[in-house]
Amino acid sequence: MxxxxxxxTTRPDPEVIRVMSEVMENVYGNPSSLHGLGGKAERLVKQARQATAKVLGVSPRSLVFTSGGTESNNMAIKGVALQFQNRGRHLITTQVEHASVHQVYEQLEREGWRVTRLPVDEKGRVQPEDVERSLTNGTVLVSVMHVNNETGTIQPIPEIGRLLAGHPKVLFHVDAVQSFGKMDVRPQEWGVDLMSFSGHKFHGPKGTGCLYIREGVRLSPLLSGGGQEEGFRSGTQNVPGIAGFAKAAVLAAGRxxxxxxxxxxxxxxxxxxxxxxxxxxxxxxxxxxxxxxxxxxxxxxxxxxxxxxxxxxxxxxxxxxxxxxxxxxxxxxxxxxxxxxxxxxxxxxxxxxxxxxxxxxxxxxxxxxxxxxxxxxxxxxxxxxxx
Ligand SMILES: Cc1ncc(COP(=O)(O)O)c(C=O)c1O
Missing domain, CATH: 3.90.1150.10 (Aspartate Aminotransferase, domain 1)
Structure with missing residues (x-):
């Protein structure tokens, strides 16, 4: 075949499977526990965060582990909308986003937000000037994907990042689920505030992901509870999944x-x-x-x-x-x-x-x-x- x-989706790399089963067998403590087993799990999550951050060229503190691309996209967009609902109620996106972005904007629209969906040309590309033209005093977020999952078209992310640098109140979210692991992705250099990743797209485990949140950006958490992941995402961390995600990210970066x-x-x-x-x-x-x-x-x-x-x-x-x-x-x-x-x-x-x-x-x-x-x-x- x-x-x-x-x-x-991709077939998990044998190295990823090996790391995950080793973690499941030996590092089963809760990373929040005070005892040694907990500490071991906590150190593993820390190492995974550092390794992933190195691949992306960002600070480990700016990464939150999630359950995948869908959660990362929801966390970014709804998190911003909840946080800044009193600042303005205008959002900008494109007509070609993945359902896990498209549907979130539809939901927010039903809750009274105004959403501008930018058109694309015949190759599926959005024009940076259109982003700039659509900005209003009430715009809080712009979401543009990096690589389109149906056509492979690459959006002009660095260009959009540059123009949004002149609008510091507007946050920039990028769905990089299809590119990370196969192409070089540089959120910090590209002027991106929030970027979504998914482990199973680059030979990592399904149900694992990550959200880059530029340091200093505030988001309302979707999941409240024990305050894990710096309070951005409560819930006991998926330690084997996180270890597998980081292993896959490092392997993919090397290849x-x-x-x-x-x-x-x-x-x-x-x-x-x-x-x-x-x-x-x-x-x-x-x-x-x-x-x-x-x-x-x-x-x-x-x-x-x-x-x-x-x-x-x-x-x-x-x-x-x-x-x-x-x-x-x-x-x-x-x-x-x-x-x-x-x-x-x-x-x-x-x-x-x-x-x-x-x-x-x-x-x-x-x-x-x-x-x-x-x-x-x-x-x-x-x-x-x-x-
Ligand atoms: C561009 C894009 N964003 C988000 C997702 C959702 O990722 P996940 O399957 O990890 O929830 C996908 C999955 O196909 C995708 O292609």
Missing amino acids: IYMDNSA RKQRLPLFQQWKRELIQLCKEGLTNVRINGDISDAGGAPFILSLSFPGLKSEVMVHALEEEGVVVSSQSACSSKGEKASRILTAMGIDAITAVGTIRLSMGHQTTEDDVHRTAEIFRRVIPRLQQVMKVHES
């Missing part, structure tokens, strides 16, 4: 430099296949090295249905995704592709290939070969049906 659905050019080469190979070996195919998002993540490729085959392609490709041995895993059960055309101006027939015929640190050259060659066999066959069946 060739696994080409690494943006949905990134060597893997990025490979992803780029392999993505180009798959794009070449589309141009020469397939017909009636649309490549979505920005496919330039600078503008698109090299590990995500979104392809549309107008007239075909995503589910049909996913199943037919799986039968031949390659696992891909229809749009994104989180929206793949829905029948509707993707909200993200629609925002990019893609028509419904094309959007419902879209699949996503995504590579991870375990993807090999052979996987890519075999994927191309399977596509060359399966897609024309499905298109032929469609033609016969239509005539």
Whole structure:
């Protein structure tokens, strides 16, 4: 089986599994306990925070461990909204955010907040000038994702960070769930106040994540209780999960430099296949090295249905995704592709290939070969049906 659905989730690294089982077996104390076992667990959490902070180039005090990307996004956005509800009730985001950002803004809208959702161009990119134009005296937060989970398009985060530096009362949140672990992510240098990460996207454990909170930024906590994680997130820490998250972050950071050019080469190979070996195919998002993540490729085959392609490709041995895993059960055309101006027939015929640190050259060659066999066959069946 060739696994080409690494943006949905990744297979945990064997080293991560080893560290986690060792921690579960030997370091089972509560990090808040005063005795030795508790101290051992507390030290482990501290080391994990330091290791993750080093990868990000930030202070360990600015990291809060969470249960994943969804919680980090909710914590950032609702935390700011609760904290600053008397300052202004205007929020800015984009039309292409993940559901765990999009739905939070919908909820806040129902509670009386005004939300501006910025449009994107045909490649799925938001314009920094549009962010600036939308700012009002009441704006408290801007949320823009780093890498889009459906298309791989990279948003101009450093540019937006620079322009928001001139508006110190406006906080900047970035969902970096798809980029961290595969690309260099620098919250502090980019002028970001809050940044979300998820362990299972870079060969770490599911149900683990992290939120970067720039030192000095105040947030209302969503979970109140024992005051763990500096009061930002109460609840006994998931010690094995945190150890696994940090291990995966360090491993991924060590592999990134060597893997990025490979992803780029392999993505180009798959794009070449589309141009020469397939017909009636649309490549979505920005496919330039600078503008698109090299590990995500979104392809549309107008007239075909995503589910049909996913199943037919799986039968031949390659696992891909229809749009994104989180929206793949829905029948509707993707909200993200629609925002990019893609028509419904094309959007419902879209699949996503995504590579991870375990993807090999052979996987890519075999994927191309399977596509060359399966897609024309499905298109032929469609033609016969239509005539
Ligand atoms: C861009 C983006 N943000 C957030 C999430 C949610 O992360 P998690 O699955 O850890 O809750 C995902 C997951 O697919 C994602 O792709």
